[in-house]
Amino acid sequence: MTIPLLTVLGRMTLAFLEAAGAVTSFAFQAIRLSVQPPFYRQQLLRQMLEIGYYSLPVVGLTAIFTGMVLALQSYTGFARFSAESAIPNVVVVSLTRELGPVLAGLMVAGRVGAAMAAEIGTMRVTEQIDALTTLSTNPFKYLVVPRVIAGIVTLPILVLVADIIGVLGGFLVGVYKLDFNDTAYLRNTLDFLEFQDVFSGLVKAAVFGFLITLMGCYHGYTSKGGAQGVGMATTNAVVSASILILTFNYFITEAFFSR
Amino acid sequence: MNADAPQMAAAKISLRDVAKSFGPKKVLQGIDLDVAPGESMVVIGGSGSGKSVLLKCILGLMAPNRGSIRVDGEETVDFNDRSRARVMRKFGMLFQGGALFDSLRVWENVAFGPIQSDGMRPEQAREVAIAKLGAVGLGPEIGELFPSELSGGMQKRVALARAIAREPEIIFFDEPTTGLDPIMADVINDLIVKCVSDLGATAVSITHDMASARKIGHRIGMLYEGRLIWQGPVADIDHSGNAHVDQFIHGRAEGPIRMQVRKF
Ligand SMILES: Nc1ncnc2c1ncn2[C@@H]1O[C@H](COP(=O)(O)OP(=O)(O)OP(=O)(O)O)[C@@H](O)[C@H]1O
Ligand SMILES: [Mg+2]
Numbered sequence: 001m002t003i004p005l006l007t008v009l010g011r012m013t014l015a016f017l018e019a020a021g022a023v024t025s026f027a028f029q030a031i032r033l034s035v036q037p038p039f040y041r042q043q044l045l046r047q048m049l050e051i052g053y054y055s056l057p058v059v060g061l062t063a064i065f066t067g068m069v070l071a072l073q074s075y076t077g078f079a080r081f082s083a084e085s086a087i088p089n090v091v092v093v094s095l096t097r098e099l100g101p102v103l104a105g106l107m108v109a110g111r112v113g114a115a116m117a118a119e120i121g122t123m124r125v126t127e128q129i130d131a132l133t134t135l136s137t138n139p140f141k142y143l144v145v146p147r148v149i150a151g152i153v154t155l156p157i158l159v160l161v162a163d164i165i166g167v168l169g170g171f172l173v174g175v176y177k178l179d180f181n182d183t184a185y186l187r188n189t190l191d192f193l194e195f196q197d198v199f200s201g202l203v204k205a206a207v208f209g210f211l212i213t214l215m216g217c218y219h220g221y222t223s224k225g226g227a228q229g230v231g232m233a234t235t236n237a238v239v240s241a242s243i244l245i246l247t248f249n250y251f252i253t254e255a256f257f258s259r
Numbered sequence: 260m261n262a263d264a265p266q267m268a269a270a271k272i273s274l275r276d277v278a279k280s281f282g283p284k285k286v287l288q289g290i291d292l293d294v295a296p297g298e299s300m301v302v303i304g305g306s307g308s309g310k311s312v313l314l315k316c317i318l319g320l321m322a323p324n325r326g327s328i329r330v331d332g333e334e335t336v337d338f339n340d341r342s343r344a345r346v347m348r349k350f351g352m353l354f355q356g357g358a359l360f361d362s363l364r365v366w367e368n369v370a371f372g373p374i375q376s377d378g379m380r381p382e383q384a385r386e387v388a389i390a391k392l393g394a395v396g397l398g399p400e401i402g403e404l405f406p407s408e409l410s411g412g413m414q415k416r417v418a419l420a421r422a423i424a425r426e427p428e429i430i431f432f433d434e435p436t437t438g439l440d441p442i443m444a445d446v447i448n449d450l451i452v453k454c455v456s457d458l459g460a461t462a463v464s465i466t467h468d469m470a471s472a473r474k475i476g477h478r479i480g481m482l483y484e485g486r487l488i489w490q491g492p493v494a495d496i497d498h499s500g501n502a503h504v505d506q507f508i509h510g511r512a513e514g515p516i517r518m519q520v521r522k523f
Contacts, residue, residue, distance in 0.1 A: 119362075130320045131358040135421075136347045136376035138340070 026218045033138070034145045043146035051112050051147075051209070052154035056161065058111060059104045063162035066099050067091060067169025075178050084178070088188035091170035092163075096193070096201045097257075100162045101155075102249055105208035108155065109241040113216040116147060117237035120220025121230035129221075144217045148210060155209030156202040163201065200256040207252065208245050215241040270329070271296045271429060271461040272317060277326030278485075279312055286312050287323070288485030299455050299462040301472045301493075303507060304482030305516065310465040311355055313482065314431050317463070318352060319343050330429070348376070351427035355434050355465075357418040359406035365417050366392070366402030372425040391420040396446055412439045419447065423454055430454060432464040436471045448474045469508050472496075481507060483516070 074090045120143055123129050132139040167189060174180040216237045223233035270293040279287040286309040294300045304310050315321040317328055319335060328335050330346055338346065359368050369391050370384035379387070389399045395416040406414055415438060422430060432451060436444035448471050455462050455475075466472050472479055473493055480490035481504050489501045496508060506514030 123360075126361075127354050127356055127358040128360055130315070130318075131352070131354060131360070133320060134318060134347060134350055134352040135372040135425075136344050137371075138344075142375075 022222070023214070023218055026221070027214055029140060030144050030148050030214065030217070033141050034149055036141070038141070040142055040146050043142065044150055047147050047150035048154050050115075051108065051150050051213070052158055055104075055108050055111055055158060058107050059158055059162050060165050062103050062107050063095070063100065063166040064169035066103060067095060067166035067171075068173045070094055070099070070166075071170040071173040071178065084180075085184075085188060087174060087178075088170065088180075088185050089192040091174075092167050092189045092193050093197055095166040095170075096163050096197045098201075098249070098253070100166060101159050101201045101204035101208060102245065104155070104159050104162045104205065105212065105245045105249075106242055108158070108208075109212045109215075109238055109245060112151075113212045113237045113241045114234045116213065116216030117220040117223070117233045118230055120144075120217055121223035121233040124221060124223050125226055125230060140221075144221065147217055148213045151209035151213030152206050153209070155205040155212075159201055159205035160198075163198065196256065200252065203256075204249060204252050207248055211244045211248065212241045215244065269296065270294060271298070271331060272463065273327075273329040273332075274317070275327040275329075277313075277316060277323045277328060279309070279316055279321065279323045285485055287316070290326070290482075290485075290487055292480065292487060292490070294461055294463060296461055297455065297459050299451075299464065299475055299477045301464045301466060301476030301479045302482055302487075303466060303469075303472055303479060305507070306467075308482045309485060310482055311433055314352070314433055314463065314465065318350060318431065319347070348425075349428040351422040351425060351430040351460075353415075353418050353422040353430075353432045353435055355437075357406070357414045359414055359418055359421070361406050363405075364402065365397075365404050365406060365409070368406065368417060369402075369420045369424050371421065377425065387424060388420070391424050392417070394423075395420045395450060396443070412443055415439060416443075416447070419450070423458075426458050427460060428458075429461045429463070432462065432466075434465055434467065436466065436468050444468065444471060445474075447471075451475045 070091045071087055074087045075084065078084055078086055078090075120129075123143070129139045129143070132142055171182070171185055171189075174185045175182045219233040219237040219240070220230075223229045272292070272294040274290050274292040277287055277290040278285070290313060292300070302310055302313065312321065316323045317330075319338065323336065326336070330349065333346070335343070335346055359365075360371065363371070366385055366388040369388035370379075370381070373379040373384040373387055374381055385402075389402055392399065392402055397413065397416055397420070401409070401413070401417075406417065409417065415435070419432075419435060422432070430451075435447050435451060439447060451462065451464065452475055454460055462475070464472075464475055466475075473496070476493045478490060479493050479496050480487045481501070482488075483503050489499050489504050491499065496504065499505065502515045506516055
């Protein structure tokens, strides 16, 4: 019984390595082609709108409630030690360093990564990608590159907005529910906030933007076999992007803050 | 066909021993084909015989496992991206399923080649698109719609307009008349004939429709079990002396070609 088990494990490892290799070479191709003309500016703007602007409501809602719940929860903890004045700082640091980028990343992965995989996947199975090639347009450059660049550029902006909205959420709970003085809350928020806190969050956001769009495009681009294949591509895009976001999040945090 | 040698030198498209398989499944098993400039070649063959795969190999959308594909005498099989793009400029392709870009309006679909790869200004490309839509019997108001708002036959005509929008030297039609009513089918046939004669284009078409094949083709080839088992001038198709061809053009269930269906 041990030999079949080993075979299965071996096969899984090989399949994993093969997929990782394919994704890596896909990523390198996206990077290589992103610096070669022609540039499809209109596609880029359209994607930035799609990823950035239309994700604002969902990211904003996530951020405001996260900020609110952070203030509430840290109060229950810190009130025991009479350390309430640390609450504004706990809220802003957790938001900018971790929760802002990770939650925005996961929400965008669900919204945008899935839509991208579905759109490109449908284009693949209905031969629209072949049609692009016959019209002398490199489909990789036309479809993948604008999406990936849009992801890298817009996610940091989205996360910055999420940070601000999240702090606002904490502020609202702090002032109207926990009876903080409003100027004191804001002063406490800003006094202990370091550039590094926000900056690391924005770096994460850019990396997550890359991962989300890369996964959406990769799974869409390589999908096959009709509607079922496209459905699978969509699921895989969201799951793999989410896992990669959480994994990379740890390593970026470690790179920035462990010493 | 003993004028083969001079024709070969001048052939627009020339295939030698082209083979393509998917895993264990052998689809093309050695295709030899020459298409002369300005000639209209029609390929017939049963469903699943590899006709679309043949076109995709010539277009460079699929790499054949072996063999040589020359376009204007240039070997295209091992082309890099840049040379591929250069040769692609000579081609126009009507896909079997239309393959219209569903995020773009109809006129943008037709104008896509002129705008994106020839750098034509959008206003001018729009005029070209409307003219090409007119040529396939669609009014300018159709140009504002999205492909999903059209019937299957209309989509086919838009796809045809897109394929000819750049006035290519070589046009491929994958089942241009399938799904059209008999009158529209004949309009499309006329249009293909006109493209070939007006633009001086070379055409390779795939069809199941013998009326269409007779009308648009100068020569017909029949694909069976991965090979072109017969090819000759369209006038010879009725006395090809080939039992497979006879069965196909008369659409008989009985004959040397056996369909993989179980009796029930
Ligand atoms: N990308 C692919 N992967 C695997 N097999 C394929 C692929 N494309 C085509 N085939 C197989 O190749 C064979 C020929 O397909 P092709 O589409 O060329 O048929 P066809 O002659 O155009 O048929 P039809 O008249 O129905 O369009 C089919 O058996 C098909 O299953
Ligand atoms: Mg076909």
